[in-house]
Amino acid sequence: MISVVIREYCVRDFRDVLEIDAEAFNSRNPAYDVYIYLAYSSNFLVADIGGKAVGYIVTMDMGVDSKIMSFAVKKEFRGKGIGSMLLKEVIKRCKNKGKHRILLEVRVSNVVAQKLYKKNGFKTIEILPKYYNDGEDAYLMELRLVDNF
Numbered sequence: 650m651i652s653v654v655i656r657e658y659c660v661r662d663f664r665d666v667l668e669i670d671a672e673a674f675n676s677r678n679p680a681y682d683v684y685i686y687l688a689y690s691s692n693f694l695v696a697d698i699g700g701k702a703v704g705y706i707v708t709m710d711m712g713v714d715s716k717i718m719s720f721a722v723k724k725e726f727r728g729k730g731i732g733s734m735l736l737k738e739v740i741k742r743c744k745n746k747g748k749h750r751i752l753l754e755v756r757v758s759n760v761v762a763q764k765l766y767k768k769n770g771f772k773t774i775e776i777l778p779k780y781y782n783d784g785e786d787a788y789l790m791e792l793r794l795v796d797n798f
């Protein structure tokens with residue numbers, strides 16, 4: 650069984666995260682993406698296997714809420730529960746910080762990610778038409794962390 654540690658991002662993870670981001674999102678400029686994550690993140694966690702980052706999740710604070718900016722696992726490590734571990738840890742940290750909600754956008758075609766979010770309590774609250782550069786719509790999803798706000 651592989652041993653996965655969820656920990657905070659550190660500078661030596663830069664190249665691994667760059668690779669995961671490029672592979673997952675076909676990004677034209679993954680280095681820019683990672684700089685944005687570093688500049689604006691409130692949580693930047695990686696899944697570490699033997700010193701190598703194989704997945705990451707990034708949130709930013711938006712007042713009383715938090716938003717998932719980016720979340721991906723290296724292709725060869727998907728379907729092993731690593732995404733689920735990252736998501737659960739970020740939910741725990743946002744809860745501990747007293748955040749009211751976690752928000753995220755997901756492509757309507759991204760059924761795998763939607764299933765994972767729903768399994769962890771997220772609900773679709775809005776459709777954002779043509780949200781992505783290629784014209785695809787997004788679902789805006791939320792997880793309520795406190796009952797009344």
Ligand SMILES: CC(C)(COP(=O)(O)OP(=O)(O)OC[C@H]1O[C@@H](n2cnc3c(N)ncnc32)[C@H](O)[C@@H]1OP(=O)(O)O)[C@@H](O)C(=O)NCCC(=O)NCCS
Binds near residue numbers: 721
């Ligand atoms: C979404 C993502 C981070 C999930 O990571 P992961 O490590 O595969 O997640 P898990 O192993 O915890 O699996 C989550 C669920 O998806 C299922 N799943 C994972 N890979 C799958 C695949 N290729 N096909 C079908 N189902 C798959 C798992 O079976 C699991 O469902 P289950 O709990 O009912 O068994 C990963 O698929 C990914 O990096 N996708 C590309 C980037 C992306 O879409 N990010 C989210 C943007 S909003």
